[in-house]
Amino acid sequence: MARILIADDDEDIRLLIVMRLRRDGHDLEAVTDGQAAWEALRAGGFDLAILDNSMPALTGLEVVERCRAEPGLAGLRILMVTALAQEQDVEGGLAAGADRYMTKPFGLGDLSREVGELVSRQADPA
Template sequence: MARVLIADDDTDIRELVAFKLTNDGHEVTAVEDGLRALQAIREQTVDLALLDIRMPEMSGLDVCRTLRAAAETAALPILLITARSQEGDIEAGFAAGADDYITKPFSPRELSRRVEAVLIRAGR
């Protein structure tokens, strides 16, 4: 399966997502903020990044923009997971370069299907 990076400052959400994706057969790395997400992506190859928008140190939107701006990560599939559900928030997520956007709360089954869909579209 895929190597997935999860960045979320909420321990419960991070652990739930990691548990679900690990059970789906993915190899998961989980970190608690945007700076650690960038560091992890520089240190290891990942097939998909799942980013919370509101995180300390660096937001998920800023991480997304940074990844899109670098040639080596410009094509990395990115899925934003956030409690921000207003139309403007969703537009900002896609404008930053996200491939998909999931609002909290979400069902673990929906998360699995969206992860699979993004990976398929990316050919990974």
């Protein structure tokens, strides 16, 4: 399937996402803050990044902005999964370059569906 980076400082959420996506057959790496996410993404090899916004070191939005400014990461698919649910939060995440935006709490089936669609777009950019 896909190689996915998951970045969330909330251990429970991170473990739920890992368990579900591993069950879906994805290869996963999980980190606890935005700086670790940025370093992992720069090392390369990911098809998708799932980022919380409110993390230590760098926010998810800062990671998105850095990815979009980095030629090798500009096309990386990014799903924001965050508790920030106000309209301006969603618009800000998408404007920064996130491909999709999900708010917490979320259904695991919805997460699988979003990931599947983003991974399909990555494999077939038409």
